[in-house]
Amino acid sequence: MISQVFILSSQGDHLIYKDFRGEAGSDVVNLFYEKVTALTGDQPPVVMRHKDVHFVHVRQGGLYWVATTTADTSPFTIIEFLNRLTALVKDYCGSLSERSVQMNFALIYELLDEVVDYGYIQTTSSDILKNFIQTEAVSSKPFSLFDLSNVGLFGAETQQSKVAPSSAATRPIQSSRDQGGKSEIFVDVIERMLVVIGSNGVLMKADIEGEIKVKCYMPTCSEMRIGLNEEFSIGKSQLRGYGAAVRVDECSFHQAVRLDEFDSLRILRLCPSQGEQTVMQYQLSDDLPSAPPFRLFPTIERDNGGRLLMYMKLRCDLPPKSAGINVSATIPVPKGSVSLSQELSSPDQSAELQPQSRAVVWKIPRFPGGTQLSALFKLEVPGFSSASMLEVGPVSLSFELPKITATGLQIRFLRLSPFQPGPAQRWVRFGMRTFDSDHEVGPGPSEDPVQDCFHWWIHCLLYLSQQDDVCWTESVCCLTS
Known part of the structure; x- marks a missing residue:
């Protein structure tokens, strides 16, 4: 009550x-x-x-x-x-x-x-x-001239018109009285990866949690079929197919999902209701399909003036054509740190001392694959002692990686029932979310007080094209890691 x-x-x-x-x-x-x-x-x-x-x-x-x-x-x-x-x-x-x-x-x-x-x-x-709500929603999206960039000469379609804006899925659902809006379906593949690496480079912990969400803007219910990787396997059972294996430990489904074609064809069937719902959730532990995308090499020492010196070398192991964006490293520092001086390897980086959270935040807006960046932080710590060294770390790293999923899960196709009244717009789009700072992990067992604690939150949005059967472009292949 x-x-x-x-x-x-x-x-x-x-x-x-x-x-x-x-x-x-x-x-x-x-x-x-x-x-x-x-x-x-x-x-x-x-x-x-x-x-x-x-x-x-x-x-x-x-x-x-x-x-x-x-x-x-x-x-x-x-x-x-x-x-x-x-x-x-x-x-x-x-x-x-x-x-x-x-x-x-x-x-x-x-x-x-x-x-x-x-x-x-x-x-x-x-x-x-929706049968009882009478008040209409007020959109908070401001008008922008950039929304007209997909209009070509004499109204001709341009390449940008095939790309949905980031706000495409953030609009209200249609009420029972308003059926004149666009019929659209948005499929989100969301994965959260947590990796803890000791200062000696040994992988100490690895967890991946993922989910598939469907947001439906169709006024009437229509059966939808979502095709996953044919090589998708659950548990320690024998791997399926001849392609790259996609394995998870556990998997659960929404009660509305019909699984009669899942065991043989890896197809999910459901009639989505208006709004957002989680269709599938899965989990993988201690078995990473690929190496972590970043490696951190820290060096902590004390200079002759009694200052704390932290030398951080960060390497991006992504392919050269890929890049991490909005990379942010949070380095816990001793209590009472009063000032920070820094030497950064590139001008686009930035760093600041946050006394309330007792941490130095090192920000990198864009980090190309196959490159390496470094930073030297000098901290003034009154009453600095050898015990203060134990307060440094673990380092948490948050970032965004476009067009990548950690498990390699793909959406092969998404088909609607042929009895669907009117065409339904379907788009292909890739996006990413950064790590949620509320999920912090403390230091694990290690001989060195500084550890690399990586938090990987990957968010891929798949928006389907206007064709009856999805015609995947080459960019869809970027889903595999």
Whole structure:
């Protein structure tokens, strides 16, 4: 049973507040924000308590999504409700940004009225709610002249018209009254890789978690068939096919997915509902299909003046035609570090000392494959001692890699039912997300206090062309690592 639901910005601004039962006053909003900001560390606890009020929150889109309860309710139920609420808001508003929430506050209040009745959850299904929601979404996407760049002479199609913009999948779903929008399907292949490498170069830990998400903008349900690699295998069983093997340890599917063709042909069948849903999740541990894309060689010492010297050499082992972008290395430093001087190997790099997080952040906007960069950091640490050396590390590295998946998972084709009314636009697009800084890993067992702790979050978006059968271009082959 839920007493209140409210949404706060990262600065504590009140965006949405809904009181279902009147059991606690509105001052709990400020109380929650004070408790969150007073805590040390980057990630506050999901569940907190103040007297008889329990706070449960998730962080999505840079916002705090909070529910309160005074009853003996399972926190896992409320966490799942908040996650589904954020998915609903994203489906109906297009995004979870602060601007989108502010512009669609009336729509969000209407969603809360339909989803929760006197503290009891009624439904979180987009298909059911679209018949009752009357408020239209307000798009927060600004107009740009660059959107006209795909228009050629006399309206002729250009090469850029075959590429969907990055905001193509961040629009609201169609209501039951508005069927005039584009019929589109977006398939996301998202992989998160975590690799821990000791200072001696030995691989200590490797985990890959991936999922396939489908975002549907079709007004009516139509069967969709997604073809995966024929060599895709699950578990330690015998590998399939004659091509490059794609193996995972575990795999789970959405309840709506039909698997009658999966064992023999590796085809997923489903009738997607409007909005976003996770079709498949998979996991691979301690068996990397390829070597990590980056290697870090650190050297830590103390100079005659008592300063801490950190020499970092970073090598990119990607092919020469590939590149990592938005590369950021976070190096924990001793407590009390007051100043930083730096020597960087290229002018486009930057570095800064963040005293609150006790770390030096080294940023590289673009890192071509087959190259090497270096940096020398000199830190002034009052009261520096040999024990301070133990506070250095582990180093976490976050980056983005276009057109690559860690496991080599591919989408061979995506076909819609021939009974689909009207054409459905399908696009091919590749993108990437950076590592989520909330997922930090502490140092593992090592003789050296400095370790290489790599966090790899790869995000490939596959948007299908307008043809009935997908005609994959050469760029699709870049999915394999």
